[in-house]
Amino acid sequence: MMLHLYQSGAFPKKLLNNVLTNSLLNVYIILTMKRFTSSFSTKQTPKENDLIVSINESKKILFNKKEKSFIHNNLNSHIEDKVFEIFKVESNSVFLTGALNNNNEDLIYLSKRELYPYLNEESLMIVSRSFQLFDWIYKQNYCSRTGNKLSEIRDDLSKFCDSCPREYYPKMSPCILVILTHGTEILLVRHNSEIRTLYTAIAGFVDLGETLEECVEREVFEEVGLKINNINYVGSQSWPFPNQLMMAFQAEAISRDVQIDENEILEASWFKPNDLPKIPPEPSLSNQLIKKAISSLI
Numbered sequence: 361m362m363l364h365l366y367q368s369g370a371f372p373k374k375l376l377n378n379v380l381t382n383s384l385l386n387v388y389i390i391l392t393m394k395r396f397t398s399s400f401s402t403k404q405t406p407k408e409n410d411l412i413v414s415i416n417e418s419k420k421i422l423f424n425k426k427e428k429s430f431i432h433n434n435l436n437s438h439i440e441d442k443v444f445e446i447f448k449v450e451s452n453s454v455f456l457t458g459a460l461n462n463n464n465e466d467l468i469y470l471s472k473r474e475l476y477p478y479l480n481e482e483s484l485m486i487v488s489r490s491f492q493l494f495d496w497i498y499k500q501n502y503c504s505r506t507g508n509k510l511s512e513i514r515d516d517l518s519k520f521c522d523s524c525p526r527e528y529y530p531k532m533s534p535c536i537l538v539i540l541t542h543g544t545e546i547l548l549v550r551h552n553s554e555i556r557t558l559y560t561a562i563a564g565f566v567d568l569g570e571t572l573e574e575c576v577e578r579e580v581f582e583e584v585g586l587k588i589n590n591i592n593y594v595g596s597q598s599w600p601f602p603n604q605l606m607m608a609f610q611a612e613a614i615s616r617d618v619q620i621d622e623n624e625i626l627e628a629s630w631f632k633p634n635d636l637p638k639i640p641p642e643p644s645l646s647n648q649l650i651k652k653a654i655s656s657l658i
């Protein structure tokens with residue numbers, strides 16, 4: 361199954377070289393050292409020290425050029441739209457709102473892709489939840505059965521259709537990433553639909569009725585024609601391009617002889633840990649997965 365815009369596809373090409381050559385570990389967003397916990401309320405309003413995330417009608421997020429941050433304080437008086445509490449962070453809350461009324465030249469609106477180079481693992485999670493909630497709150501307003509207008513969002517994230525009657529919840533798409541090992545080498549692929557200079561993990565959407573392990577086996581066989589053993593879970597990441605939950609696995613290939621599906625894959629090759637090609641940048645899960653697989657071989 362073709363998986364567009366997955367873990368290597370989220371980077372604007374003009375930024376890609378910078379992303380790969382600069383150490384982005386140095387560009388941290390100020391607040392991400394604190395622990396953010398998901399929360400949702402339509403009834404709370406921002407207090408003095410609470411924080412604001414603003415996403416405008418064009419689905420761009422407000423970014424402070426000076427502070428390199430998309431989470432703002434002291435902007436409460438500029439809010440014109442509804443507010444939704446989306447995180448608790450220690451004794452404060454983070455609120456999502458629409459466009460702000462603001463003339464500050466340091467504040468600009470960036471697309472998800474433009475913001476990506478400024479993200480680390482935790483801030484990626486915050487951005488992912490913010491954009492997915494924005495889509496659900498503002499962009500999905502009609503019942504898919506009757507075409508009736510849905511209710512406003514409620515505190516359990518549901519919306520209600522009076523005529524069905526039926527409750528709707530926001531959707532996400534589960535996807536797998538898998539790195540194969542064989543002896544002391546790992547298999548990396550270049551995808552047709554992604555940035556073609558990057559080598560990354562095999563990836564695909566979980567199919568209906570399928571377990572994660574079955575998905576891993578199927579995707580590997582479809583894309584590179586290999587049978588595998590010892591499938592191990594490595595980690596997960598929420599990915600907002602547009603609404604995937606990525607789940608990463610490592611597995612052992614029974615043989616080395618790849619047969620690629622040319623509709624999806626340009627190339628699949630085995631690499632030694634000390635001779636890796638260009639891989640997707642941090643903080644993508646595919647980057648973490650490849651590094652973990654490499655360290656398991658050394």
Ligand SMILES: [Zn+2]
Binds near residue numbers: 503523
């Ligand atoms: Zn309905």
